Amino acid sequence: MTQPNDGTVSLDKVVKRFGTNTVLDGVSLDITKGEVVAIIGPSGSGKSTLLRCINGLEKIDGGSILVNGEEIGRRPTPNGRHPYAELKPQELARQRAHIGMVFQSFNLFPSMTVLENVTLAPRTVLGLSAEKARASALEHLGAVAMADFADRYPRTLSGGQQQRVAIARALAMEPSVMLFDEPTSALDPELVGEVIRVLKDLATRGFTMIVVTHEMGFARDVCDRVIFMEGGEIVESGAARGVFTSPINVRTQQFLQRVLER
Amino acid sequence: MPSSTKERPVSTLFSHGSTKSFVPRQQYVFYVLVTIVAILLILSLVTNANYQWATVAQYLLAPSILQGLLVTLWITLVCMVIAVVLGLILAFMGLAQSAYVRGAAEVYIVFFRGTPLLVQLIFWYNISALYPNFGIGIPFGPQFLDIDLNQVITPIGAAIMGLALNEAAYMAEIFRGGLNGLPKGQIEAADALGLSGWTKVRRVVLPQLLPVVVPPTWNQMIGMLKNTSLISVIGASELLYSAQAIYARTYQTIPLLIVVSLWYLAISIILTIVQRRIEKAVKR
Numbered sequence A: 001m002t003q004p005n006d007g008t009v010s011l012d013k014v015v016k017r018f019g020t021n022t023v024l025d026g027v028s029l030d031i032t033k034g035e036v037v038a039i040i041g042p043s044g045s046g047k048s049t050l051l052r053c054i055n056g057l058e059k060i061d062g063g064s065i066l067v068n069g070e071e072i073g074r075r076p077t078p079n080g081r082h083p084y085a086e087l088k089p090q091e092l093a094r095q096r097a098h099i100g101m102v103f104q105s106f107n108l109f110p111s112m113t114v115l116e117n118v119t120l121a122p123r124t125v126l127g128l129s130a131e132k133a134r135a136s137a138l139e140h141l142g143a144v145a146m147a148d149f150a151d152r153y154p155r156t157l158s159g160g161q162q163q164r165v166a167i168a169r170a171l172a173m174e175p176s177v178m179l180f181d182e183p184t185s186a187l188d189p190e191l192v193g194e195v196i197r198v199l200k201d202l203a204t205r206g207f208t209m210i211v212v213t214h215e216m217g218f219a220r221d222v223c224d225r226v227i228f229m230e231g232g233e234i235v236e237s238g239a240a241r242g243v244f245t246s247p248i249n250v251r252t253q254q255f256l257q258r259v260l261e262r
Numbered sequence B: 001m002p003s004s005t006k007e008r009p010v011s012t013l014f015s016h017g018s019t020k021s022f023v024p025r026q027q028y029v030f031y032v033l034v035t036i037v038a039i040l041l042i043l044s045l046v047t048n049a050n051y052q053w054a055t056v057a058q059y060l061l062a063p064s065i066l067q068g069l070l071v072t073l074w075i076t077l078v079c080m081v082i083a084v085v086l087g088l089i090l091a092f093m094g095l096a097q098s099a100y101v102r103g104a105a106e107v108y109i110v111f112f113r114g115t116p117l118l119v120q121l122i123f124w125y126n127i128s129a130l131y132p133n134f135g136i137g138i139p140f141g142p143q144f145l146d147i148d149l150n151q152v153i154t155p156i157g158a159a160i161m162g163l164a165l166n167e168a169a170y171m172a173e174i175f176r177g178g179l180n181g182l183p184k185g186q187i188e189a190a191d192a193l194g195l196s197g198w199t200k201v202r203r204v205v206l207p208q209l210l211p212v213v214v215p216p217t218w219n220q221m222i223g224m225l226k227n228t229s230l231i232s233v234i235g236a237s238e239l240l241y242s243a244q245a246i247y248a249r250t251y252q253t254i255p256l257l258i259v260v261s262l263w264y265l266a267i268s269i270i271l272t273i274v275q276r277r278i279e280k281a282v283k284r
């Protein structure tokens, strides 16, 4: 067994179906501590579903997912006939608490201030005191240059500012792995840069990051590895520069041609 | 026809497509007419002796009327509480995985919304004709519980059952709409942060749900207040029934109906004022 919170992610032949639609078709993937991975691919290829499976928002239909060496969503039992038991909702919640997730549409809680958004989970899930949660929240808000907005409500912030708060909210749980689902896709073009800067900064701080993105520049320049997905499968995976300059698979070539032309 | 009524202010909607809104002269004619009608009404209220205002004043605070008012108020409250709880259960049943559970909720709602409340009330009052005894046990075997329904179904019992069961169907629809409208992203964000159970409900779900369901629920309560008058037909001694008991004796029908109306009006106005306050509060 690996150490807890060591920041590894390991997928083995993961299968996910919605009804008869197989959305993930045997996805295997190993990510080491501190690695920054970009996932690219056409819409509907299963990128979001992959992230949602990794933090247990979706139940998988086959294979296994290990984060920090701990299996997500189920645990082994001594019983030979039923080797696995599904985790209870509270146990699943505890697993998710250590996996940060940032959504395309920010999803800040509108009835709470920025500070309350960031302190809610540390206080209620990790059991931090109000003081400690506040100090830690201000620190994380500072890291995304949002500390001055602590008392504002989300609706008074720009999209870029909201997304930075959402990142601080995830960081405040001290996650070992950070998942980003198209974090800049809902932003006006002029606001993309400020969020990308925050992502770059996190990448240098040693977080394990999986970023679904259409920002090819970010994928190429910042990420250690780029994974191209299509039809629920990993079609190509390799060092960022390699995938962009000399993609091996013809489907990757076609996809890159389409998006880089724009 | 106006090409687009959407963008035009309401005040111009009545001007039949002419670009001018109300001409001041037409407006004055309208005001004068309304004022004349109002004056005539007030004059008739004062001069028509058949209103018997003295009798109205005499009975407005009469003990039996106040007693009836009290019954009306507590039945309204009790029925709303039952309807909210039952409505929540039905709404969650409507979200269930199992088609049987969803179907059961659907049948309930169709049945109770699809038949008149008055018919339902009379039906419950006469349920003992259908089932003289209510028992729990094995068919043709031993009975564990045996209740004589003639004893249980009092006018008040049937009234509460009828009003609450009917209202639950409407409350279920309100809750169903609210739950369906919950932004999925908010729940996901809460899940992703590891929030669970009561924390998730209290901090994330309720702040989204309450602004949507509280105003219509309060509206239903005002409706319920007035619907309680229907239970007079099965002899439940609420406000209207108490008034009827008096005018059956004294034949002072109109003044007593005025007494009753004034009380319903007063409570409705109070509830409406509270509703405005609540709407402001939940809007944030």
Ligand SMILES: Nc1ncnc2c1ncn2[C@@H]1O[C@H](COP(=O)(O)OP(=O)(O)O)[C@@H](O)[C@H]1O
Pocket: A018, A023, A041, A042, A043, A044, A045, A046, A047, A048, A049, A050
């Ligand atoms: N909750 C769901 N129910 C049914 N089908 C879904 C659901 N979520 C995603 N899908 C389907 O799974 C496929 C992959 O979706 P998604 O993971 O969102 O792709 P991507 O993020 O790459 O655009 C799509 O065909 C989508 O319609």
Ligand SMILES: [Mg+2]
Pocket: A047, A048, A049
């Ligand atoms: Mg997606």
